[in-house]
Amino acid sequence: MITFDGVTKRYPDGTVAVDSLNLDIPDGKIMVLVGPSGCGKTTTLRMINRLVEPSAGRVLLDGRDVADANPSRLRRGIGYVIQQTGLFPHRTVEDNIATVPMLTGRKKADARARARELMELVGLDPPTMARRYPHQLSGGQQQRVGVARALAADPPVLLMDEPFSAVDPIVRAALQDELIGLQARLHKTVVLVTHDVEEAIKVGDLVAVFRPGGRLAQVDSPERLLGAPADDYVRDFVGFDRGIRRLSFFRAVSLDLATDSVLPAATTLADAITVGKRAGEPWLLVVGGDRKPLGWAAVADLESGPPDATLAGADLAPVGHTFRPEADSLRAALDATLLSRTERAVGVDDGGQVLGTTSYERLRDAIRAAEEAADRAADPVGGGR
Amino acid sequence: MLRIRLAGDADMQWSWIPQNWSIIWPYTLDNLLLGLVPPLIGLVIALPVGIACVARRWLYPPVLSLSSAIYALPSLALFVVLIAYTGLGNLTVIIPLTLFSLCVLIPNVVDGLRSVSEPVRQAATAMGFTQVRRLVQVELPLAVPVVIAGLRVAVVSSISLASLGQLIGVSSLGYFFIDGLQRDFPTEIYVGLALTILLAVLCDVILVVSRALLTPWARGRRIGPSPRLAWPVAGR
Ligand SMILES: Nc1ncnc2c1ncn2[C@@H]1O[C@H](COP(=O)(O)OP(=O)(O)OP(=O)(O)O)[C@@H](O)[C@H]1O
Ligand SMILES: [Mg+2]
Numbered sequence: 287m288i289t290f291d292g293v294t295k296r297y298p299d300g301t302v303a304v305d306s307l308n309l310d311i312p313d314g315k316i317m318v319l320v321g322p323s324g325c326g327k328t329t330t331l332r333m334i335n336r337l338v339e340p341s342a343g344r345v346l347l348d349g350r351d352v353a354d355a356n357p358s359r360l361r362r363g364i365g366y367v368i369q370q371t372g373l374f375p376h377r378t379v380e381d382n383i384a385t386v387p388m389l390t391g392r393k394k395a396d397a398r399a400r401a402r403e404l405m406e407l408v409g410l411d412p413p414t415m416a417r418r419y420p421h422q423l424s425g426g427q428q429q430r431v432g433v434a435r436a437l438a439a440d441p442p443v444l445l446m447d448e449p450f451s452a453v454d455p456i457v458r459a460a461l462q463d464e465l466i467g468l469q470a471r472l473h474k475t476v477v478l479v480t481h482d483v484e485e486a487i488k489v490g491d492l493v494a495v496f497r498p499g500g501r502l503a504q505v506d507s508p509e510r511l512l513g514a515p516a517d518d519y520v521r522d523f524v525g526f527d528r529g530i531r532r533l534s535f536f537r538a539v540s541l542d543l544a545t546d547s548v549l550p551a552a553t554t555l556a557d558a559i560t561v562g563k564r565a566g567e568p569w570l571l572v573v574g575g576d577r578k579p580l581g582w583a584a585v586a587d588l589e590s591g592p593p594d595a596t597l598a599g600a601d602l603a604p605v606g607h608t609f610r611p612e613a614d615s616l617r618a619a620l621d622a623t624l625l626s627r628t629e630r631a632v633g634v635d636d637g638g639q640v641l642g643t644t645s646y647e648r649l650r651d652a653i654r655a656a657e658e659a660a661d662r663a664a665d666p667v668g669g670g671r
Numbered sequence: 672m673l674r675i676r677l678a679g680d681a682d683m684q685w686s687w688i689p690q691n692w693s694i695i696w697p698y699t700l701d702n703l704l705l706g707l708v709p710p711l712i713g714l715v716i717a718l719p720v721g722i723a724c725v726a727r728r729w730l731y732p733p734v735l736s737l738s739s740a741i742y743a744l745p746s747l748a749l750f751v752v753l754i755a756y757t758g759l760g761n762l763t764v765i766i767p768l769t770l771f772s773l774c775v776l777i778p779n780v781v782d783g784l785r786s787v788s789e790p791v792r793q794a795a796t797a798m799g800f801t802q803v804r805r806l807v808q809v810e811l812p813l814a815v816p817v818v819i820a821g822l823r824v825a826v827v828s829s830i831s832l833a834s835l836g837q838l839i840g841v842s843s844l845g846y847f848f849i850d851g852l853q854r855d856f857p858t859e860i861y862v863g864l865a866l867t868i869l870l871a872v873l874c875d876v877i878l879v880v881s882r883a884l885l886t887p888w889a890r891g892r893r894i895g896p897s898p899r900l901a902w903p904v905a906g907r
Contacts, residue, residue: 375889
C-alpha cells in the first residue's frame, strides 16, 4: 500500500506541482495517474522513490514514511520505467536487466541467468537479443528491456512514467496487453503515469484523474469514471464517447438473445414463414444439425419458394459477425451488430454453437439496464449525476 | 625566418639515416616520452577537476576561462619563465605541456560527462545507484569516447610541441631541426619532421584502437560532441 498523506510539492521557482494530495494505492493493483500535461503526475510518481522530496505531507510505503528510508536501498525495491527508457548505452541487454541484482550483490552469472528469464517473460528472445546493445533494438524492444530491468530484483512496487508513449499505436497496444498479462501473473503494485485516457481505462484497476495545479479530480475504477464522472472537468477529460467506451465494461451475458427466430435447416419454408411472422422478424437464422450458424434467410424471399421445401435449399445471406456473450462485452455485441448486413449478430458459445441473435432493440434494452444498474451501484443514495 | 631550401632528392641523403641511427633512436624515444607523459598527468588531473565542474556548475566557467588563457600563452615564453624555477630539465617542458593538455582535457571530460543523457542518469539514480557508483559505473564509462577524443588532441600536440624543448636543451626530435639548420643540412630536418609525424600518427592510431576496444557499445553510433580542438594549433 502506498499512501499520499497531504502531500504538496512546491518547486524552488514557486511552481506548485502537486497540491495537498491524499491518495491510497492498494497492493497488487494498477493505479493509473492521468491528466493533462504539467498537472503533476510525474512529480507525484517521483515522490514515491524519492527522486523528488515533498515540500509538505508524507508518502508512506507499507505504513512507513519513505523519507526515513535510505534512498538507495528504498529505490532498489521499487522498479522504475520511463518513456525514454534510460537504458545504459554501454551495457548489453542482459547486463542492463541484471543491473539491480548486481547492485544488491548477486553474482554476475546469477544475475545474468535471471536477466534471461526476464527477457523471456517480456517476450524477448535471449539467444538473439541478450548480447545486443540498446541502440541495436527497436523502440518497442527497448521498452520491454526497460520493463524487464525494472522487474529484475522482483520489487513489489513498479513505477512507470508514460512507458508506452514513445512507440507507435500498434506496438503500444501490444505492450499494454503484455503489461496486463504480466500483472495477472505478478500482482505488483503498479503506478502508471499517462496522459492518454484510453490507456488509463484499458490498463488501470484504478484511475486517478488530476486537474491542472496538481489537484486530484477523481479516483475511481475505469467503469465508474466513465459512468459517473465526478464533475464537468472529468466528464470532458474522459471524452465525448465515454458512453460507448463504457459498454466495454458491461458483459454481453446480460443481453436477452432472440432464440425463436433460430431454425434448423430441416424446417420447411411454410413453417419458417409462420415463425417469422409470429415473431415479427424479417430475418431467420438457419443452423445446421450441430447448431452452428449457416446463414440468414429473409422471410420476404421465402414466400416465393415451394412451401414444402426446406431452409437447407434456400438462398442464405452470410452469417456476418459473431460474438461470445460469456466472454465479450456489450460493446463487442454492439460492434458485431452494427457491422452485420442483417443488423443482427449471432451469439455463440465457446464451441461455436448458436445461443441466439441480437437486434438493435435488444441491445438498447440491455445497455439501458446495465447503465441503470451501474449508476445505482455508483450512487447508492439515488439522485442524478 | 627559417631558410630551408625546398628542394628535390638532391638534398635528401638517405645514407645519413643508418649512419646516425644511434642518435636518431634516443631522440625519438625522448620525444615520445615528452609527448605521452604530459597528457597522462593531464588526464589524472582533468578527471577530478572535470567531475567537480560537472557537480558544481558555477566552477566550470572560471576554470574554462583560466584554461583558455593558459592555452593562449606561447609555450616558449612559458619555458623561459619556468627555467628560473625548474632549470633546464625535463620538468621545464613537461609542466607547460601538461598545462596545455589540461586545457584540452578538462572541457572534454566535462563534455563527456555531460553527454550522459538525463534519462540515463535518472534511471541510474532510480535503480539505487549511489552518486559515486553512478559516476564510476555509468557516467565515466559513457564519457570515455569524448575523453579519448581529447586525449588524441593532447597527445598529438604534445608530441609536436616537445621538439621546442630542444631550444632549452631538453632532448627531443627538435635536435634535428636545430642541428640541421645550423649545419645547413636539410636531410636532418626532414628526418626530424618525418619522425615527429610518424610518432603522432602511431600514438593516434593506438588511441583510436583502444577506444574501439574500450567502447564496443559505441560502434556504429555517434556519441557526444566532437573534440573541442581540431589538430594542434601552429605557431607556438
Ligand atoms: N524541477 C522542476 N523545477 C521547477 N518546476 C518543475 C520541475 N519539474 C516540474 N516542474 C513543474 O511542475 C509542474 C508539474 O510537472 P510534472 O512533470 O509533474 O507534470 P506532468 O503531469 O508529469 O506533465 P507531463 O504530462 O507533461 O509529463 C509543471 O508545471 C512543471 O513545469
Ligand atoms: Mg510527466
